[in-house]
Amino acid sequence: MDSTKQSSGLLGRTSLCSTTRALGCLALCSALLISPSSRAITIDDLPELGDTSSSLFSPEMERRIGRDFLKQIHAALPTVSDPVLKYYAERQLFDLTEHSQLKEKVLSVVLIDSPQLNAFAAPGGVVGINLGLFLYAEDVHEYSSVIAHELAHLSQRHFARGVEQQRASTIPNIIGLLAALAIGAAAGGDAGLAAISATQAAAQSNALRYSRVREQEADRIGLSTLQQAGLDPDGMARMFERMQRAYRHSRKPPEFLLTHPLSDSRVSDARNQAADLNARVAARQFRDSPDFQLMRARVEVRYADTPQTAVTEFRQRLRQRPNDTAAAYGLALALSAANNHEEALDTFKRIYNSAPNRILFAAAQAELLINARRFNEAEQLISHQLVLNPDNPPLATLYAKSLNGHKRHGDAEQVLERQTRLRSDDVDLWYELAETSGLAGNVLGVHQARAEYFALHGAYTKAIQHLEYARQLVSRSDSKTVAKLEARILALRDALEEARRA
Numbered sequence: 001m002d003s004t005k006q007s008s009g010l011l012g013r014t015s016l017c018s019t020t021r022a023l024g025c026l027a028l029c030s031a032l033l034i035s036p037s038s039r040a041i042t043i044d045d046l047p048e049l050g051d052t053s054s055s056l057f058s059p060e061m062e063r064r065i066g067r068d069f070l071k072q073i074h075a076a077l078p079t080v081s082d083p084v085l086k087y088y089a090e091r092q093l094f095d096l097t098e099h100s101q102l103k104e105k106v107l108s109v110v111l112i113d114s115p116q117l118n119a120f121a122a123p124g125g126v127v128g129i130n131l132g133l134f135l136y137a138e139d140v141h142e143y144s145s146v147i148a149h150e151l152a153h154l155s156q157r158h159f160a161r162g163v164e165q166q167r168a169s170t171i172p173n174i175i176g177l178l179a180a181l182a183i184g185a186a187a188g189g190d191a192g193l194a195a196i197s198a199t200q201a202a203a204q205s206n207a208l209r210y211s212r213v214r215e216q217e218a219d220r221i222g223l224s225t226l227q228q229a230g231l232d233p234d235g236m237a238r239m240f241e242r243m244q245r246a247y248r249h250s251r252k253p254p255e256f257l258l259t260h261p262l263s264d265s266r267v268s269d270a271r272n273q274a275a276d277l278n279a280r281v282a283a284r285q286f287r288d289s290p291d292f293q294l295m296r297a298r299v300e301v302r303y304a305d306t307p308q309t310a311v312t313e314f315r316q317r318l319r320q321r322p323n324d325t326a327a328a329y330g331l332a333l334a335l336s337a338a339n340n341h342e343e344a345l346d347t348f349k350r351i352y353n354s355a356p357n358r359i360l361f362a363a364a365q366a367e368l369l370i371n372a373r374r375f376n377e378a379e380q381l382i383s384h385q386l387v388l389n390p391d392n393p394p395l396a397t398l399y400a401k402s403l404n405g406h407k408r409h410g411d412a413e414q415v416l417e418r419q420t421r422l423r424s425d426d427v428d429l430w431y432e433l434a435e436t437s438g439l440a441g442n443v444l445g446v447h448q449a450r451a452e453y454f455a456l457h458g459a460y461t462k463a464i465q466h467l468e469y470a471r472q473l474v475s476r477s478d479s480k481t482v483a484k485l486e487a488r489i490l491a492l493r494d495a496l497e498e499a500r501r502a
Contacts, residue, residue: 059104062157066108066124068499071458073110073128074427080111080131081428082302083394084363088295089129092140096148099228101155101221108425115303117243121150123157134299136242140289141226141235148222148229149236156217219266223273232286233274240267290325294360297330301337310334325351332368341372359389366398370405378402391422397429400436409440420452427456444473451488460496464489 073079080086090109097107107125112118118130127150137143223233244267297314304310314331317324328351335344345368352365362385369378382399389395396419403412416433423429430453437445447470454463471485 062123064124066122066126068458069122069124070108070110070126070425071456073112073126075457075459078113079427080113081431082111082298083397083428084360084367085131085295085298086111086428087363087392087394088291088360092144092292093127093147093151096144096151096225096229100148100151100225102151103155117246119146119150121153123154125154127151127154131299131302134292134296135303136246137239137296138242139235140292141232141286142239142242143235143292144229144231145222145226145233145236145239148225149218151225152218152221153214155221156214215266216269219270220273223270223277227277233277234271235274237267237271237274240270291360293326294329294364297326298333301330301333304334307334307337311338311340329364332364336368336371341368344368345372357385357388359385359392359395363394363398366395366402370398370402373405375402375406379406391418393419393423397432400432404436404439409436412436413440413442413445420449424452425456427453430456444470447473448485451492455492455495458499460492460499464492464496467492 086109089111093107093109102125104125107127110126110128112128112130114130115132115135116130117132117136118128119133120128122128127147129147133143133146137146219236223236226233226235300313301307301310304313311331311334314327314334317327318331321327328347332344332348332351335341335347345365348364348368352361355361356365362381366378366382366385369375369381379399379402382395382402385395386392386399396415400412400415400419403409403415413433413436416429416436420426420429420433430449434446434449434453437443437449447466451463451466451470454460454466467485467489471482471489474481474485476482
């Protein structure tokens with residue numbers, strides 16, 4: 001009886017202390033959860049009917065999160081500067097976006113320089129794609145199925161809904177953990193650990209179930225996007241099956257499978273839903289995209305052990321399939337990388353002549369000419385193409401590269417300056433502009449371009465330092481340039497203070 005009283009007394013004191021701590025924890029959690037929406041309400045903050053997540057994260061807040069996230073990606077991960085791959089990825093993404101449920105069509109695409117399979121979507125319309133996706137997907141339908149899935153995450157605001165789900169479960173989880181601590185104090189460490197483990201397991205199970213729901217919803221909406229875009233919805237199931245086969249016995253699955261749980265039921269659901277979608281339209285044959293196969297070959301050359309290894313591989317493919325355009329494209333790029341420039345141009349000649357105004361062919365021909373240091377021919381080709389396709393990103397970038405090769409650095413600088421005005425969030429353009437301004441002897445331009453490059457990495461202190469150096473180079477009589485520099489310095493200082501408060 002005494003021991004019971006003692007235990008009851010101990011439990012009572014612990015419960016009192018736990019209740020006090022719980023109030024503090026709940027107050028802190030409430031402050032953290034309320035703070036994002038505690039500012040003045042704008043039209044963008046008004047919740048959509050049926051979307052409780054809108055009360056937590058406005059579209060503007062998601063865009064801010066996306067911008068900050070993109071800066072972290074640039075600062076922490078190796079990204080791809082290849083203008084041709086970037087152009088294809090952006091074009092394919094925007095084409096899919098037109099058929100998706102996204103209300104805001106402005107997206108930022110970032111290619112990660114990794115042969116591993118992964119893709120992700122972040123608030124504010126940021127889509128990340130590992131180059132490994134080009135290697136694992138065997139056709140444009142499989143590739144696009146992954147992108148359509150990520151677009152569905154964005155259109156359904158799964159990030160905000162996930163936070164809402166966590167908020168809804170925060171109080172029950174805290175109470176469960178506090179109760180487990182009380183049990184541990186009263187009955188001993190092992191019992192407390194068991195209770196804590198059970199509580200955490202329940203919370204993780206709830207989170208997992210919610211994650212599966214989100215994945216199933218993204219699959220369903222992604223399949224509809226594929227069908228609306230004229231692509232084969234069955235590409236999603238094929239891609240899932242390819243992932244399962246590739247990583248069935250792997251100890252460490254790719255990041256995509258860690259963040260996108262894949263089960264047999266999900267594969268079969270995707271297959272059944274695709275069959276249903278295809279049954280609603282007249283029987284049709286889905287063809288692969290030649291452009292996708294060109295980009296796939298381009299990525300294969302990039303990740304080959306050596307250029308000569310790639311040459312051997314693509315030679316063999318071309319012997320087996322003499323009319324395989326992608327194989328000839330890959331062989332030409334591999335030969336150029338191996339410094340066999342004339343053979344590379346000769347290999348690509350027939351393909352280029354078959355459709356000289358096709359942008360990906362023209363870009364490849366220009367690239368081969370630049371690598372062979374035949375700058376006059378490259379500039380003539382690209383100048384003509386830019387008349388047909390004004391300000392085309394890969395063509396303009398290659399044009400600047402050819403002009404630099406010809407030591408026409410001032411002209412190259414002008415080309416890149418125009419591109420940065422059109423694509424101010426492209427870190428690679430700012431890097432190239434800084435290098436080109438240096439070659440042109442424009443020290444002021446170097447500092448300005450480097451400032452924007454660092455700002456896009458979130459390195460605001462370095463960006464401000466470069467602009468302060470630039471301001472010292474400008475005469476006070478040039479009031480327009482001085483005012484422009486000071487306004488930009490002020491904006492970057494505000495961004496730095498905001499980042500420090502976050």
